Amino acid sequence: MKKDRKHLSVSAIKDGTVIDHIPAEKLFNVISILGLDSIPNQITFGTNLESKKLGRKAIIKIADKFFKETEINKIALIAPTAKLNIIRDYEVVDKRQVEVPDEIIGIARCMNPKCITNNDSVVTRFRVIAKPRISLKCHYCEKITDQENLEIL
Amino acid sequence: MIRNKSLVSINDYNKEDYLAILDLAEQFESRPVRNTLQGKVVATLFFEPSTRTRLSFESAVNRLGGRIIGFSEAGTSSVTKGESLKDTIKTVSNYCDLIVMRHPIEGSARYASEVSGVPVINAGDGANQHPTQTLLDLYSIRKTQKTLDNLAIMMVGDLKYGRTVHSLLQAMSSFNTTFHFVSPDELKMPGEYKMHLENRGLKYYEHKDFTDILPEVDIVYMTRVQKERFSDPMDYEKVKNVYVLRNNMLEQTKPNMKILHPLPRVNEITEDVDDNMKAYYFTQALNGVYTRQAIICSILGLDQK
Numbered sequence: 286m287k288k289d290r291k292h293l294s295v296s297a298i299k300d301g302t303v304i305d306h307i308p309a310e311k312l313f314n315v316i317s318i319l320g321l322d323s324i325p326n327q328i329t330f331g332t333n334l335e336s337k338k339l340g341r342k343a344i345i346k347i348a349d350k351f352f353k354e355t356e357i358n359k360i361a362l363i364a365p366t367a368k369l370n371i372i373r374d375y376e377v378v379d380k381r382q383v384e385v386p387d388e389i390i391g392i393a394r395c396m397n398p399k400c401i402t403n404n405d406s407v408v409t410r411f412r413v414i415a416k417p418r419i420s421l422k423c424h425y426c427e428k429i430t431d432q433e434n435l436e437i438l
Numbered sequence: 439m440i441r442n443k444s445l446v447s448i449n450d451y452n453k454e455d456y457l458a459i460l461d462l463a464e465q466f467e468s469r470p471v472r473n474t475l476q477g478k479v480v481a482t483l484f485f486e487p488s489t490r491t492r493l494s495f496e497s498a499v500n501r502l503g504g505r506i507i508g509f510s511e512a513g514t515s516s517v518t519k520g521e522s523l524k525d526t527i528k529t530v531s532n533y534c535d536l537i538v539m540r541h542p543i544e545g546s547a548r549y550a551s552e553v554s555g556v557p558v559i560n561a562g563d564g565a566n567q568h569p570t571q572t573l574l575d576l577y578s579i580r581k582t583q584k585t586l587d588n589l590a591i592m593m594v595g596d597l598k599y600g601r602t603v604h605s606l607l608q609a610m611s612s613f614n615t616t617f618h619f620v621s622p623d624e625l626k627m628p629g630e631y632k633m634h635l636e637n638r639g640l641k642y643y644e645h646k647d648f649t650d651i652l653p654e655v656d657i658v659y660m661t662r663v664q665k666e667r668f669s670d671p672m673d674y675e676k677v678k679n680v681y682v683l684r685n686n687m688l689e690q691t692k693p694n695m696k697i698l699h700p701l702p703r704v705n706e707i708t709e710d711v712d713d714n715m716k717a718y719y720f721t722q723a724l725n726g727v728y729t730r731q732a733i734i735c736s737i738l739g740l741d742q743k
Contacts, residue, residue: 399564401545405523425545426566427447429630 301326301348303370304360309333311363312343314437318359318392319352326350339366354384361385362392362419363437385416393421396434400426409438441739444551444558448569448605453612460577462732463725470728474740475504481534482508483526484561485517485541490701491561491571494723495538498730507534524553531555536738539563557737565601571700572605574729575659578722579610582696583656586610590654592618595661595681595706597627602700603661607631617642618651622677624668647680653690658683660699660706660719685710698722 307315312332316322327348336342351371360367361383371379389411395402402409402425411421411430421430440455451459466472480499484492487510496506507530517526523546530537531554539550540561547560547567562568580586591610593603597619607617607627611634619627619642626644635642645651652658663681668674682705683697699707699719711717 395545397544399542399544401523401543401549404543405546405549407545407549423545425548426564427449428544428566 297375298327298346298348298372299375301346301350301372302352303372304345304347304357304367305342305370306336306339306366306368307343307345307360307364308339308366309341309343312345314363315343315345315360315367318363319356321345321347324350355386357381358384358386359389359392362389362435365417385413385419387413389413389421392437393430394436394438395423395426395428396430396436397423397426397428400428402426440736442557443737444547444554444560445569445733445737446547446551446558446560446563447567448572448609450569456573456576456609456612459573459729459732459736460580462736463573463577463728466728466731467725470731471501473503474735475499475502475738478504478536478738479534480504480506480536480538480734481530482506482510482561483530483537483539483541484508484510485512485539485546487511488540488562490723491540491568494726495559495561495570495730498727498734501727502731502735504734508538523550527554527558536734559733559737562601565599567605568601569605570726570730570733571602572609573733574722574726575602575606575698575700576609577725577729578696578698578718579657581725582718583694586613588614589656590616590618591657591659592620592652592655593627593659593661594620594648594683595663596625596667597621597661598625599664599667600661603627603659604631606659608634611635611638611640615640618655619644620646620648620681622646622663622673622680624673624677625663648683648687652687653692656692656695658695658697660697660703662702662704662706681706683707683711685714688714688716691716 309332321328330345332343333341367383369381370377391408393409393411395409400423401407410424414420414422419432419435482492482495492510499506527550534556536556537554537558538561539547539558541563544564544566547558547563551558560567560569583589597603660683665674695716696718697716701719701723
């Protein structure tokens with residue numbers, strides 16, 4: 286525990302959530318999907334940090350914010366490697382990994398150009414039919430969008 | 439269970455629902471003219487023309503004493519003024535008890551069912567779904583074979599883009615069916631449907647031409663091989679006569695075998711087949727009226743008087 290605290294000491298938060306191991310290039314997608322650009326909490330983030338696993342990673346620390354699982358799992362599509370540290374009184378009290386949810390709403394684009402979601406102002410919605418290599422079935426046109434064709438809105 | 443629920447995809451119904459619709463369709467076949475829909479208004483919204491499907495629905499409604507409103511192509515509707523699908527559906531659902539919709543955009547029917555105040559029947563959304571076609575196919579198969587269980591079906595032609603074969607495959611996979619797929623390489627059954635059969639432990643076989651299995655099957659389901667599906671016109675020229683069913687090919691086939699086709703036919707079944715007892719495609723179209731009567735009445739929850 287002590288080691289964790291030292292690791293976080295640069296801008297340690299008293300209570301809140303640290304999202305670590307985000308692929309550096311996905312940082313701003315994560316911020317946008319979680320709506321972090323429009324909440325009043327104190328937030329610090331670092332990017333292009335060295336990581337053995339990812340090459341370059343990003344980290345976000347959000348004070349006084351605790352995510353519901355359904356909320357945080359929205360980032361699983363773009364940052365499946367992300368890890369959560371839940372902080373209470375400067376201590377890491379829980380560690381979690383993001384999990385791809387069974388349903389994805391409004392994050393990904395349907396790969397079918399003839400789908401209503403690409404032709405009208407309809408929010409996309411998918412059932413996740415395979416993971417960890419993601420395969421999404423469109424709720425509207427019923428076509429499958431696979432990992433290679435996955436595009437984040 | 440079906441009552442008040444839109445029918446958008448064949449996957450909205452389960453095996454029990456299929457059988458309930460087919461049983462009811464049988465009753466309509468024995469007495470197709472009734473007053474069940476008296477006082478009811480059905481809107482047929484055809485954003486792209488499909489005369490055959492529209493007339494079949496309108497015939498079904500008329501024979502039950504219902505009234506029809508609607509349009510047969512987007513050009514004669516407010517769509518030309520730039521109205522969104524959502525606004526059209528929300529408005530029209532004030533005027534009717536049920537919407538029957540045909541639209542070129544895939545997923546449009548699901549979306550319409552979510553914004554509509556009344557149930558929606560999908561009469562075709564692009565290359566995606568056309569569930570009433572599938573139910574009338576099931577009706578035709580059960581009627582001619584006396585069962586839906588343990589049959590062998592041969593699907594011929596465009597198996598890649600043909601929505602009717604995809605939906606029929608999904609529906610028949612509840613009945614221990616054996617599938618034979620006959621198509622050119624360019625138009626083979628997509629992997630996701632083959633995987634669906636594998637997951638259910640069902641057998642399927644792929645062939646490049648009609649081969650000697652024709653005498654083994656109970657149903658031959660023909661579809662049109664369209665020239666515009668080929669990137670190279672030469673590839674089309676090579677295969678265009680391979681997927682044609684001729685009368686002299688039917689000699690060794692089973693006595694119960696029937697030939698189905700969603701129509702329109704072009705040249706994939708020669709006209710000399712039409713007089714063969716095994717040709718069933720025109721009766722299949724007639725069955726569409728009874729099946730649609732059954733679907734409409736089930737969704738509206740109307741008792742069969």
